[in-house]
Amino acid sequence: MDAAELFAQLRREPDVDAPDLVAVDATDRLLLDEAATDLAAHPGAVVVLDDGHGALTLGAVALHGATDVRVHQDLLVGELALAANAERTGLTGAYRSVPELDADLLRGARVVLAKAPKSLDALRELVQVVATGADPEVTLYVGGRVKHMTLGMNDVLAEGFTDVHATLARQKSRVLVARGPRPVQSSFPVCREHADLGLTVCSHGAAFAGVKVDRGTRALLGALPGAVPDAATAVDLGCGTGVLAVALAAARPGLSVVGVDQSAAAVASAAATVAANGLADRVRVVRDDAAGSLEEGSVDLVVCNPPFHAGVAVSETLAHRLFAGAARVLRPGGELWCVYNSHLPHRNALRRIVGPTRQVTRDPTFTVTASTRS
DSSP: OOHHHHHHTOOOTTSOOOTTOOSSOHHHHHHHHHTHHHHHHOTTSEEEESOSSSHHHHHHHHHHOOOSEEEEOSBHHHHHHHHHHHHHTTOTTSEEEOOOOSHHHHTTOSEEEEEOOSSHHHHHHHHHHHHHHSOTTOEEEEEEEGGGOOHHHHHHHHHHEEEEEEOOOBTTEEEEEEEEEOOOOOOOSEEEEETTTTEEEEEOTTSTTTTSOOHHHHHHHHHGGGSOTTOSEEEEETOTTSHHHHHHHHHOTTOEEEEEESBHHHHHHHHHHHHHTTOTTTEEEEEOSTTTTSOTTOEEEEEEOOOOEETTEEOSHHHHHHHHHHHHHEEEEEEEEEEEETTSOHHHHHHHHTOOEEEEEEOSSEEEEEEEOO
């Protein structure tokens, strides 16, 4: 199977789709080409990090002979897309999905392929894990679009490796190559106390907002005292670092709360936040796509600060998927309390997907709404 035949079969499903979103991009192709010699030399010692939809993993196997590839993807939809693409291309069983980004994942690795994370903190955690856990002769390849790469990335790679250089750009993508891992201590999760909110937030590198509490979450926090005061069960849908879940549980001792997110970094961060606030007995955190594993009609209250980016592309589909998940798990009469940028046309979607929707608060930046499951 050649590259054109392989890549033509790959799809984004079940991830969101749009004309400007693809299953294979120029960065995937460049990473595989730059690492080709190392992949052929060490076929049984390959680790792939944050493969979008399987192009890197399946490319390493089908084009360069890699075997038993270990793969860590932050997003659950990425794992599902990889599994579907592996079945579609007849490569099921050629890789192993590993949910934890830790030293065990990297043990013995000689070649690591990674898509460049969006934040330097996410890259820093990746560097720390690879430098600590991989073989001393490992080569780390980090690829990204040129417009999203900065000199700060070279500096972060240099924290964990003695030799860092960039390849020539191709089709507006570039690869950073790092060799010579040096001893480095893990600095994650990071925790910060927010005295004004009465809680501590913990975060791994790839979690949205890190240890900060973003303005949208703060807007929803201010409205939560009025959200279904007699609720016995609640879900923080797309929980991120777990701020809303912890705030609800801390304010309502009788409330059972589940934090749900498809991001492995978010789930690990939320679990650390829950533990730091002494609420592990009442807040459970699960990795899930749009609360798909929770029982239908079982929840009194859902709170949600939905994302509006798929990678770097703006997409309403992400939020609509969460709205549909909320509608499924809410009991009749239960409510979804949601915050979103005031310019977004979410209210019509909430009415259509969940039920009658009322405005709770609004300012030029953020709107909070409450939707009743009909």
